[in-house]
Every structure is written in structure tokens, then in C-alpha cells.
Amino acid sequence: MPLQPERLADIFVRLCEIDSPSRREGRLAAFLRGLFATEFKAEILEDASAAATGSDTGNLVVRIGGDGELPPLFFNCHLDTVEPARGVRVHRSGETFTSAGATVLGADDKAGIAMLVELARSLKEDGGPRPPLEFIFTTCEEIGLLGAKNLDFRLLRARAGFALDSAGIDLAVIAAPASNHFTARVRGLAAHAGLHPEKGVSAIQLIARAIAELPWGRLDPESTANIGLIGGGKATNIVPDLAWVEGEVRSHSRELLARHTTAIEEHFRDVLVSHGSLPAGISGPSVFSARLEFDFVEQFPTMRLVDDALPVARLKRAATLLNRPLACTVAGGGSDANIFNSHGFPTAILGIGMTDVHTTDESITLTSMVRTTQLLRALLEV
Incomplete structure (x- = not known):
């Protein structure tokens, strides 16, 4: 069954309107716990990172079963948003989402989370073979990658994956300083x-x-x-x-x-x-x-993926499957992916289409979110 864009739009708006500034991600974490437990009977693990980060929740690892013969993959998003981030209300004009007030929108990184929810829903409806999935939701990314730095990596079964946390579309960041x-x-x-x-x-x-x-x-x-x-x-x-x-x-x-x-x-x-x-x-x-x-x-440490690293190879095959261009780029910023790579978990960063992040002019289009979610699906088919 194809993706449902309006369902993706609805969950995106709902996520954005749950306040989750750094160290106050608990409400969003609780919402995701309920959603994944109810809709997918997922196994949900929380680490003990809150003691180190000062957040009101730990990092979450959501396990969604798949074909046990296939190696699992993970996708990572962060739960927190930069300030001003309290009382967010979303304005939609056609396909474009912006903040309706004097706050950020929160597409960084709730657009990524929304895409993972839609990915899981579409996979459940299709019921075809796919690898087991782990969704890793970290805290305090915006204030120094604190959640990722204190993540209990022993909870991960997947050994490689993707972080949904960059501007642009049809691109992957494979190196960062x-x-x-x-x-x-x-x-x-x-x-x-x-x-x-x-x-x-x-x-x-x-x-x-x-x-x-x-x-x-x-x-x-x-x-x-x-x-x-x-x-x-x-x-x-x-x-x-x-x-x-x-x-x-x-x-x-x-x-x-x-x-x-x-x-x-x-x-x-x-x-x-x-x-x-x-x-x-x-x-x-x-x-x-x-x-x-x-x-x-x-x-944060450097990250640089070689051409034959699993995430890079899989991205190239997925782009071929979709018959679309995909740019592999070098970034100037850091993200949770820097930390994952430093722990031996090869991770590429995906552009998800958000623009003007960290400002009250932040925006994203539904077309960008659908296009990236299509890429996520293709990554599971190659």
C-alpha cells in the first residue's frame, strides 16, 4: 500500500504541538511510547541517560519486529527542539508547514519522527518481508548531543543505520567535522x-x-x-x-x-x-x-563513511531503485551520527527537507516528507 501523505501530515502536526525543548522531552517520549506500544506492539526500552543529561526522560529504543533472517537496521531522530519551543502551533498553507506564532516549528527533528511513524504504519499495512527495525530517539541533541553521548549502546541490535537530521532533500551526509x-x-x-x-x-x-x-x-x-x-x-x-x-x-x-x-x-x-x-x-x-x-x-568527534560502508551502499541501491539522484555530501555541523560512528555504528545522515532550522522561520513541505519516507522504504527493500 502506498504512503498516505495526509496521515503523515497529521502526525507531524501533532508531534510539533507537543512541547519538547531540551531536557523537557518527557511528554513527547510518553506519546511515542503509547503510539508504538498500541499500534505495533513494539518493544520499547529506555536507558538510564537522564541522570547524566538532566532530561526528564531517557533515550528510547523502539524495536519493531521483521524477518529475523535479515540484519536489523536503525533509524535515529532526536526528541528535543531549540527554543523558543513552548506553545508551538502549526500553520499549514497548501503543502508548507510553518509556525503559527513566535516559536520554532520543530521540524528539526519532528519531521523525521513523523516519517518513521508513517514508515512503520505503511510497512504494517503491506505486511511484506523486511528487516527488523530499531528507532532510536535521543534527548538533548541540541545542547551538545548529550543523549547520544550517554546512550546505552548495549541496547542496540542493529549495527548500522541512518540519522534523519539534516536540511536538503535527496542527500546524505557521509562526513562531518x-x-x-x-x-x-x-x-x-x-x-x-x-x-x-x-x-x-x-x-x-x-x-x-x-x-x-x-x-x-x-x-x-x-x-x-x-x-x-x-x-x-x-x-x-x-x-x-x-x-x-x-x-x-x-x-x-x-x-x-x-x-x-x-x-x-x-x-x-x-x-x-x-x-x-x-x-x-x-x-x-x-x-x-x-x-x-x-x-x-x-x-563531538569526526565522522567519515567510506564508499562501501553499509549505509552508503544501501543508499546508492535505494536511489537506483527509486530512479532518483542522491548526493553524498560533507557537512560542517555535528549530529548524533558523529557519536554513533565513533562507537562503531556506521551512520549516514539523511536530508529531510527542513529549511531555516533554529529560527522562527523554520518550514518544511509535505512533498519533502513524503519523498524522504519513500527513500526510507526503499532502504528496506535493497
């Missing part, structure tokens, strides 16, 4: 800005100098860097003794990622050595030197 998140804190010397500013060392001035002298944006064909947050100071009449920035470095090369991160730290230190000191007498009995606290953590 690693990312380091860094924080630089500069500690200067406070002084009264009107009475004796020469006795102070401005942490804001030092951190501004360091930022201004460093390259940002695209560093090389494989790497980028950005400062996203900045703060410091206490009042306008105090030479600020503390300033901080947070940023990130991304690269498809782990060597370049390490090199660029180290270069940023070393430049901050060089600026403090050159401009962050006051001689004895002005600063007190001894020379004062500003201090740097620099920390970084890996947000």
Missing part, C-alpha cells in the same frame, strides 16, 4: 577607572586584543573557528579584572583541530605576556602579570 569547545578566562587587575586607571590591567582590553589579532571563520579548507559568547567586568568605573569568551574550533582533520586549538591558546598567552603586566611600584611590591585560564572539551 569534530569540534572543540573552548573557554578562555583572563584575570587582570582591578583599579578605580577615574582615580588611578594606570594601576589596573583591563582583562577586557587584553581579551579584545587577542580576539582581534586571531583569524576566525574559515581557517583552511577543513577547519573553522568562532567566538560565540563574551562577557566580563563589574561596573563602568572599575578597570575590569575578569573577562571571558567561549568559542569553538571545528575540523575534518583531528590533527588540524588540535593545531588550531593550541594556536588559539598560545596566542592568548602571548598577548598576556606582551601587554598584561604592571611593574613593581605601580602594582605593588612585585610585578603583576595577568593570568589566563584556558580549557577545552571535545563536543
Whole structure:
């Protein structure tokens, strides 16, 4: 039986209108539990990740039976949405869905979830042979892939699969960069800005100098860097003794990622050595030197699928079956797929047609959702 577009549209709207901002995915998880248990008698497992993520639910693994002679496949979507995401109401104009208010729509990633529901329903109606399926619904993806990072991978029977979480249509992301998140804190010397500013060392001035002298944006064909947050100071009449920035470095090369991160730290230190000191007498009995606290953590590792990896090979066969083009691309962002691949579960990311994600202009068309769901079905037939 063919897909039912209006049924897909209905479940999409219903999912979008269940609020699920990061760490508050519990209502959506409960809805999916009920749906899959009632309609498919699915086995539903929840891991213990909530203790680590701070979410009000763990990750869910939904098992839907199939031909036990065939190797199982998994599909992954995340449950959470970025803010503003409370009180979402969906507006439909023809085939296009947008938010009816001042919130995001939530197509990222509820369009993917809706497609999986329609996929399962259509497969149930057809009743033909297919591999066993696992739907993996993760929490807290939007705030650092926390659900995937704390997923109990022992729950998975499938060894390879697909993440439905990218813009575009008829495309698969097969490579994505690693990312380091860094924080630089500069500690200067406070002084009264009107009475004796020469006795102070401005942490804001030092951190501004360091930022201004460093390259940002695209560093090389494989790497980028950005400062996203900045703060410091206490009042306008105090030479600020503390300033901080947070940023990130991304690269498809782990060597370049390490090199660029180290270069940023070393430049901050060089600026403090050159401009962050006051001689004895002005600063007190001894020379004062500003201090740097620099920390970084890996947000996510690289992913790169080879041409003969199961997801890539299956996608190419599915595209041939559907007689449609399929682009395999390299992305600049990270997703749950980075984590799955790092644990030895080859995972390609599928474009599902959403646009303007992470904004209140977010939208998706029913045609895009149907077209992607057709691809999902084809993946099970090749």
C-alpha cells in the first residue's frame, strides 16, 4: 500500500504541538511510547541517560519486529527542539508547514519522527518481508548531543543505520567535522577607572586584543573557528579584572583541530605576556602579570563513511531503485551520527527537507516528507 501523505501530515502536526525543548522531552517520549506500544506492539526500552543529561526522560529504543533472517537496521531522530519551543502551533498553507506564532516549528527533528511513524504504519499495512527495525530517539541533541553521548549502546541490535537530521532533500551526509569547545578566562587587575586607571590591567582590553589579532571563520579548507559568547567586568568605573569568551574550533582533520586549538591558546598567552603586566611600584611590591585560564572539551568527534560502508551502499541501491539522484555530501555541523560512528555504528545522515532550522522561520513541505519516507522504504527493500 502506498504512503498516505495526509496521515503523515497529521502526525507531524501533532508531534510539533507537543512541547519538547531540551531536557523537557518527557511528554513527547510518553506519546511515542503509547503510539508504538498500541499500534505495533513494539518493544520499547529506555536507558538510564537522564541522570547524566538532566532530561526528564531517557533515550528510547523502539524495536519493531521483521524477518529475523535479515540484519536489523536503525533509524535515529532526536526528541528535543531549540527554543523558543513552548506553545508551538502549526500553520499549514497548501503543502508548507510553518509556525503559527513566535516559536520554532520543530521540524528539526519532528519531521523525521513523523516519517518513521508513517514508515512503520505503511510497512504494517503491506505486511511484506523486511528487516527488523530499531528507532532510536535521543534527548538533548541540541545542547551538545548529550543523549547520544550517554546512550546505552548495549541496547542496540542493529549495527548500522541512518540519522534523519539534516536540511536538503535527496542527500546524505557521509562526513562531518569534530569540534572543540573552548573557554578562555583572563584575570587582570582591578583599579578605580577615574582615580588611578594606570594601576589596573583591563582583562577586557587584553581579551579584545587577542580576539582581534586571531583569524576566525574559515581557517583552511577543513577547519573553522568562532567566538560565540563574551562577557566580563563589574561596573563602568572599575578597570575590569575578569573577562571571558567561549568559542569553538571545528575540523575534518583531528590533527588540524588540535593545531588550531593550541594556536588559539598560545596566542592568548602571548598577548598576556606582551601587554598584561604592571611593574613593581605601580602594582605593588612585585610585578603583576595577568593570568589566563584556558580549557577545552571535545563536543563531538569526526565522522567519515567510506564508499562501501553499509549505509552508503544501501543508499546508492535505494536511489537506483527509486530512479532518483542522491548526493553524498560533507557537512560542517555535528549530529548524533558523529557519536554513533565513533562507537562503531556506521551512520549516514539523511536530508529531510527542513529549511531555516533554529529560527522562527523554520518550514518544511509535505512533498519533502513524503519523498524522504519513500527513500526510507526503499532502504528496506535493497
